[in-house]
Amino acid sequence: MWESPVRFRGCAATVMLRFDSNFQPVRTPFFSIILYGLPFPATHRNGANVTVELTAGLIDKSIVESVSCPGLFCPTIAADGILTRIRTPGGIVSCIQLAALARVMERSGCSQLLITNRANIQLRSVQNLTEFDLNDLQEVGLAARNPDVDHLRNVMTSPMAGLELGAFDVVPALREIERFICETPKLAALSAKFSIGIDGGELVSVRDRANDIWLVAENRGYRLVLGEESPLDIVSDDPVELVRAVADRYLQYADQVVNKSVKHRRSRKPRLRDVIEHIGKERFLDGLVDCRISEDTASHVPTLGELDKTELLHSQEDLDRIGLEIVCPLGKLTIEQINGLIAVLEWFDLGEIRLTPWQTLLIPNVLRSSLKSIKIALSEIPLNPNANHPARGVVACSGKSGCASAATHAQEHAQRLITQLTKYPDRSFPSIHISGCEKLCAQPRGGDTGGSMGRDIVLIGREVDGAERYSIEQYGLQYGLLCPDDAIAQIITSLNAKND
Numbered sequence: 001m002w003e004s005p006v007r008f009r010g011c012a013a014t015v016m017l018r019f020d021s022n023f024q025p026v027r028t029p030f031f032s033i034i035l036y037g038l039p040f041p042a043t044h045r046n047g048a049n050v051t052v053e054l055t056a057g058l059i060d061k062s063i064v065e066s067v068s069c070p071g072l073f074c075p076t077i078a079a080d081g082i083l084t085r086i087r088t089p090g091g092i093v094s095c096i097q098l099a100a101l102a103r104v105m106e107r108s109g110c111s112q113l114l115i116t117n118r119a120n121i122q123l124r125s126v127q128n129l130t131e132f133d134l135n136d137l138q139e140v141g142l143a144a145r146n147p148d149v150d151h152l153r154n155v156m157t158s159p160m161a162g163l164e165l166g167a168f169d170v171v172p173a174l175r176e177i178e179r180f181i182c183e184t185p186k187l188a189a190l191s192a193k194f195s196i197g198i199d200g201g202e203l204v205s206v207r208d209r210a211n212d213i214w215l216v217a218e219n220r221g222y223r224l225v226l227g228e229e230s231p232l233d234i235v236s237d238d239p240v241e242l243v244r245a246v247a248d249r250y251l252q253y254a255d256q257v258v259n260k261s262v263k264h265r266r267s268r269k270p271r272l273r274d275v276i277e278h279i280g281k282e283r284f285l286d287g288l289v290d291c292r293i294s295e296d297t298a299s300h301v302p303t304l305g306e307l308d309k310t311e312l313l314h315s316q317e318d319l320d321r322i323g324l325e326i327v328c329p330l331g332k333l334t335i336e337q338i339n340g341l342i343a344v345l346e347w348f349d350l351g352e353i354r355l356t357p358w359q360t361l362l363i364p365n366v367l368r369s370s371l372k373s374i375k376i377a378l379s380e381i382p383l384n385p386n387a388n389h390p391a392r393g394v395v396a397c398s399g400k401s402g403c404a405s406a407a408t409h410a411q412e413h414a415q416r417l418i419t420q421l422t423k424y425p426d427r428s429f430p431s432i433h434i435s436g437c438e439k440l441c442a443q444p445r446g447g448d449t450g451g452s453m454g455r456d457i458v459l460i461g462r463e464v465d466g467a468e469r470y471s472i473e474q475y476g477l478q479y480g481l482l483c484p485d486d487a488i489a490q491i492i493t494s495l496n497a498k499n500d
């Protein structure tokens with residue numbers, strides 16, 4: 001008899017296996033279980049423990065369903081540990097929150113965090129987070145009090161939100177929307193992948209990222225953009241009202257779409273775009289909010305702000321201060337680096353960092369006069385603000401060590417490539433995407449299966465006769481299938497040719 005925390009998502013369950021008190025993640029998706037002792041208590045809530053008898057055998061997938069979008073209260077099991085995703089609205093993480101993260105990582109056996117391409121945080125730990133850990137995160141605002149809506153705090157802004165001269169300050173709207181999500185239990189019925197982007201017109205823009213809803217700040221208020229911009233777009237000065245209206249309409253129509261256009265997905269809930277497609281955009285928007293965009297509502301264009309090309313410096317409205325961006329190779333930060341970062345932030349009297357969707361971090365409000373000394377302090381951690389860092393342009397998905405769909409060890413190969421690239425410090429580096437399969441999760445665009453954000457070089461993992469291979473596309477040209485070492489050598493050769 002083993003003990004298993006079972007997490008219910010509608011009728012589906014994600015099952016974690018625990019062998020008495022020693023937790024061991026399941027190492028293969030083919031590990032098989034049969035649950036006896038059903039039914040579970042009907043009022044079972046997230047995270048409650050139940051004891052089930054497990055035997056080796058074929059898995060009954062009708063009983064056990066993996067979570068398509070992991071969260072804090074619904075972790076998934078990967079080959080290399082338990083995968084937990086912490087939503088950080090706007091990518092804004094305070095010093096106090098960083099310290100809580102470090103504590104939780106320490107306790108759960110997680111040596112490094114990953115900044116995701118939605119500027120959230122992903123942990124891979126050897127132990128499931130405990131109630132104590134979850135409380136710790138809730139206390140500092142890194143988790144919702146209501147676990148059912150926590151994952152919906154999936155709100156993206158520019159990492160320079162509220163800081164750039166000439167852009168609208170969307171941070172108050174971000175906070176209001178986060179509060180609305182946390183305080184509205186019925187939103188738990190939304191698709192787990194529901195996402196919101198808020199655009200303040202910043203020069204450091206994230207507007208090219210896919211979000212179910214975009215709220216674009218304009219002179220008159222916020223323009224609601226669902227998919228492509230259109231003359232049907234609605235403007236309101238109340239961003240929360242726009243989100244509430246869209247959520248209500250989704251809930252009104254979602255039942256009509258379930259099990260029709262989304263049969264292939266693991267989640268039973270349709271995406272917002274499926275619902276809009278089903279009923280038609282005009283009908284979806286009709287009477288949604290009683291304020292339509294008018295001809296005289298010109299888009300706001302930021303007038304100032306600069307991006308320094310050699311150092312990752314971003315100008316702020318307060319001209320004495322600057323946003324300092326730091327490269328985190330493959331989006332990773334070790335626990336030692338987090339503790340070092342906290343010490344630097346405290347020393348320089350800085351209260352927060354911003355995570356970016358390009359998997360770097362940004363320290364806002366750095367006094368220009370202390371730039372030199374903070375860079376020296378960061379180099380001791382080590383953290384590197386150099387725009388020419390070879391890791392800056394390299395992204396990779398978790399690959400075989402973390403994803404059952406992967407054909408290759410994408411992370412390990414990306415790390416090997418970065419090591420090779422550091423031998424050429426004076427070069428300008430291409431942007432490279434190494435993917436364990438054609439889904440391109442590390443930098444998706446235009447929805448779940450879009451292209452690769454215009455990367456110079458894209459490597460897509462394939463399995464050929466049981467061996468790991470990459471198909472390579474360089475600067476739009478297709479190359480054949482190569483083994484990982486040859487693929488890395490090919491990139492180095494083309495890098496040298498381009499720089500000679």
Ligand code: SF4
Pocket residue numbers: 397398399400403404405406407435436437438439440441442
């Ligand atoms: S791109 Fe493929 S291999 Fe990589 S994480 Fe996504 S599904 Fe897995």
